[in-house]
Each structure stands twice: as structure tokens, then as C-alpha cells.
């Protein structure tokens with residue numbers, strides 16, 4: 493295993509669309525191992541292959557519940573909404589508020605070329621959406637709310653919450 497260099501900021505590779513993985517060979521397995529090691533070393537909760545300079549549809553995640561590897565991940569369903577803080581190993585100087593689905597159902601291949609489905613919520617759902625965005629050249633800063641928008645959202649959801657709290 494090896495730590496790979498995380499591409500940051502204006503690196504054009506972060507804006508490209510990653511390609512579907514057709515064959516899971518030794519190079520892909522090494523990439524998966526290196527991505528997990530790189531993510532853990534950087535104390536991130538997720539990492540996408542383009543962040544280490546490889547334009548392939550591969551992400552790794554670990555929100556504290558163990559490592560998840562996904563090859564060719566695809567979101568099947570989304571539900572609900574969450575609004576919260578987000579950052580990115582590739583945009584180290586910034587953080588901001590992003591609205592994401594509260595729950596996602598996603599399918600992917602594992603390293604043994606087996607298809608699996610995963611239902612995730614809260615932080616894991618957020619991380620999955622963030623990492624899949626990387627595969628499409630999208631950064632969280634593209635989706636980030638302005639301070640005014642974030643305040644307005646918080647206010648609106650607080651009001652909504654107080655109305656719904658009767659059940």
C-alpha cells in the first residue's frame with residue numbers, strides 16, 4: 493500500500509468525468525488499497541479516484557463504521573433532505589453548508605466484481621453523494637449555500653420543525 497498525492501484546488505483533473513471500470517485487475521485492487529490508506533492518513537471520511545489523479549469511477553468511504561469500497565457507484569433512490577457543513581480533502585482551505593439527501597440507496601461493485609446495494613443515511617449518505625459528485629467533476633463548492641441562504645434555510649427548517657413536532 494502507498495499514500496498517493498491528493499490533487500487540490502485548481503487541478504483540472506478534479507473537473508473531469510471519470511470512466512466506468514470495466515475490469516477489476518491488480519491495478520484497480522492496488523488503487524483501492526492506496527485510496528483507503530490515503531483517506532485514513534488524511535483523516536477524511538471519503539475519497540474518490542480523481543482526487544488521486546485517476547479518472548475511474550471508484551470511491552472509498554469510512555465514516556467511522558468501517559471501510560466501504562465502491563466501484564461504479566450509482567445512486568438508485570434519494571429521500572429527504574439534510575443541510576450541514578461540508579469540506580473536502582481537495583479543497584483544504586474551504587468549508588461550507590451543503591444541502592444533501594437525508595437517505596440514499598446506491599448500487600456498486602465490490603472488489604470481487606460482485607454487485608451490491610447499500611442504504612445509507614445522515615453522514616454516510618452525505619459522503620456518498622459528495623464522492624459520487626467527484627466522479628462527475630463536481631465539487632462541494634459548486635453546491636455550497638451562501639451565508640444568507642444557509643441562514644434562511646436554517647430559519648425555515650426551524651419553523652417547519654416546530655410545526656411538525658406535535659406528533
Ligand code: ZN
Pocket residue numbers: 579580581582622626
Ligand atoms: Zn471531496
